[in-house]
Amino acid sequence: MEDERVEERLRAYHPAAPSPELRERVVLVVLHVRGVLGVRGQLAAAAALLVAALLFHSATERIDRRIAGAPAAMSDADQQALDDLAYQLGDDANARLMARVILLRDRQEARVPPAPEVPQ
Amino acid sequence: MSEEIARLYDAYAAGLYRYALMLLGDRALAEDAIHQVFSRMVAAASSRIDRPDHYLRRAVRNECYTLLRRRRDDAVDDRPLLEPVDGASVDHDERLAIEAALRELPVDQREVLTLKVYEGLTFREIAEVTDAPLNTVASRYRYAIDKMRAALDVRIR
Numbered sequence: 001m002e003d004e005r006v007e008e009r010l011r012a013y014h015p016a017a018p019s020p021e022l023r024e025r026v027v028l029v030v031l032h033v034r035g036v037l038g039v040r041g042q043l044a045a046a047a048a049l050l051v052a053a054l055l056f057h058s059a060t061e062r063i064d065r066r067i068a069g070a071p072a073a074m075s076d077a078d079q080q081a082l083d084d085l086a087y088q089l090g091d092d093a094n095a096r097l098m099a100r101v102i103l104l105r106d107r108q109e110a111r112v113p114p115a116p117e118v119p120q
Numbered sequence: 121m122s123e124e125i126a127r128l129y130d131a132y133a134a135g136l137y138r139y140a141l142m143l144l145g146d147r148a149l150a151e152d153a154i155h156q157v158f159s160r161m162v163a164a165a166s167s168r169i170d171r172p173d174h175y176l177r178r179a180v181r182n183e184c185y186t187l188l189r190r191r192r193d194d195a196v197d198d199r200p201l202l203e204p205v206d207g208a209s210v211d212h213d214e215r216l217a218i219e220a221a222l223r224e225l226p227v228d229q230r231e232v233l234t235l236k237v238y239e240g241l242t243f244r245e246i247a248e249v250t251d252a253p254l255n256t257v258a259s260r261y262r263y264a265i266d267k268m269r270a271a272l273d274v275r276i277r
Binding site for chain 2: 001003006007009010011012013014015016017018019022023025026027029030
């Protein structure tokens, strides 16, 4: 028997078709996965917010620590500079906090040399 | 997304299922393979896949070979693999003989025979699908067709 004749006999049949229920199963999966991905998206947004909050907390805590440590290292001249700057910024609690941050940053970046000590 | 998957399913699932069925020899496993592949396609966002027909065939093939490695021998579905083509003369015994011979073929030979006879692919296309050299594909076809001929010859005698 020739190859073509064998193929012809094979082609008198074909592999069985899938059951109609398979399509329903696949479409159900689509809906399920879309639901899971929706929940995942919400979880990802919540995780991003949490990370942002932690980073913000960490950053502000570092600044607070630096600010808290600043007075001990301050000379009288620095204290005077702080008072002057706080006064220019509004002279309230927020102005003093901002003045401390600015002075500390300037000291660290060495843009402002330490104020000279005034001889007693 | 569901409309896109439904469109892809309607376009390709029947052919993919038949391919999976011939590789696995088991209707339930073939349905599982198709189900798995489409599920992963949804998760992978089908719109980013350039050639869904190639992607799906390769994914189904990989899934089938994975299932074949895991399959327990005592869990074979014995429902028929083949159905008569509409209008063709139905010879129940011949169908059983062809099906028995197909099941006896090594899976790589059955795969080449299926892609050639039922999917109409050329040897070169089969070589691409199966990642096999052209000569290997031709040899697998030769072995498979000889065994099928022997099975049909026995029937004729």
